Amino acid sequence: MHPSDNSLQGRVALVTGAGKGIGRAIALAYARAGAAVCCAGRTESDVVALADDIRATGGQAMAAAVDVTQETDVDRMVASCLEAFGRLDIVVLNAGVAAEGASVEASDAQRWRQTLDVNLFGAYLCARAAIPGLKAAGGGKVIMIGSGLGHTGQPGISDYACAKAGLWMLTRVLAQELAPHQIDVNELIPGPVDTAMTATAVAQSHLQANPALQQEWLKQPEDVVPLALFLATQPPRGPTAQSFGLGRRPI
Template sequence: MHMWDDWARTARPLNGKSAIVTGAGRGCGRAIARGLAGAGARVCCAARSEKELAETVALIEADGGTAMAFAVDVTDLAAVEAMTVAAVTAFGGLDLLVLSHGVALAVAPIESGDPVDWRRTIEVNLIGSYHCIRAAVPPMKARGAGKIIVVGSGQGHNGTAATSAYASSKAGTWALTRSVAAELIGFNISVNELLPGNVRTQLYDETFAQTVAMTPDGGEPISAKRSHEWLKEPDDVVPLALFMACQPDVGPTAQSFSLMRRL
């Protein structure tokens, strides 16, 4: 357990707060959902897989936290709105939104990648994030404050070979973060990006494997050549997520907080 996690579980700085975490079925989303719950928040865990969500909720409840599951496809605006209403109804409001969902399809050179997969990546990562933020803003305004944390990627700041779909989607969410932050700054609603860097998740493992044969020299994936970077576990992302969630209402917004050693 990290020192920040230990403090959060002792101080319970998020007592009385309600959160939605997308991508909570596994990986960083699951770890962040558990971290927020450990700090006292009531968490709506959202993802597509009911089985994985049930496992996340069971882990949170076993730790003494409060959570609910909502299976949702973030590309479906009506479903996202229903999820938000369910969370607000169950918890009495919404204070935190963490967007940790994501796919990395069409991992291939631009001329050989599947256009359907390319579009789907944009739909899930960017349009799905738009749907979630759009639905979360009214209950946050009603609350008088809120925090939106968008889990981004260094690819959105500096794309690499064979990742044009993923990089474009994450560049879009970074632009979305800054634009919405400017809209909401007068409502005490902050919108910030969390850059986790390389994290050992199913998404990372699948992308890592696919890019081996697609780099210019046919060798290791470009990401693996970044010897200065550190490969994290999902729990390593939690302290930064908690730090961002615990900032004051009039706090940083339109910022990118990074666990990467450099972009």
């Protein structure tokens, strides 16, 4: 989907994990819909190239290199976004890493913690830092990129499943805390998407090991865009504390 409308005209969106895959597709789509986009990611060259691509087609964008597990990095990212564009309306928390791919017994404790640090603690830091800007704008949208595995679990990916389960709970708690400020918080579950992360041997083995996932539609990052646009363009006091999925089976 390549919208040419101005449904996000005048809005400012911050997208983490924007350098590749789903995050990049969402950032490009929001820019095409008129939003100014803060493209945030760990690899500076990726987000700089993305921001350049957006500006080359007449959009507004800035790049922010960030490690979402570092509080000072996250605070600097949000401050730079507000300085560049003057407001913040939409936050897409997409930064994440894949599972280690080991049973709890065989897992590496530091690798397990790293998955939670990036996928859950990083989202917490980004949400916390963004809230004052969203409040100052009079409301907004927070979109958590979750996973059905955070609702159902699966052997061998306890780190990833627990991180995404925590993200779903964070979605529900934040939605309740921020409802008085007209800030809606929802989870977007893409299901299997063909990205660099799902191309790893660990991800492939789990896709193959789960019969239900084999029945799923393997999407391209651009296939996530319509739902990301839907959530970003809902009216104030729209759906909140909800989980929206692109899968072909119930969570």
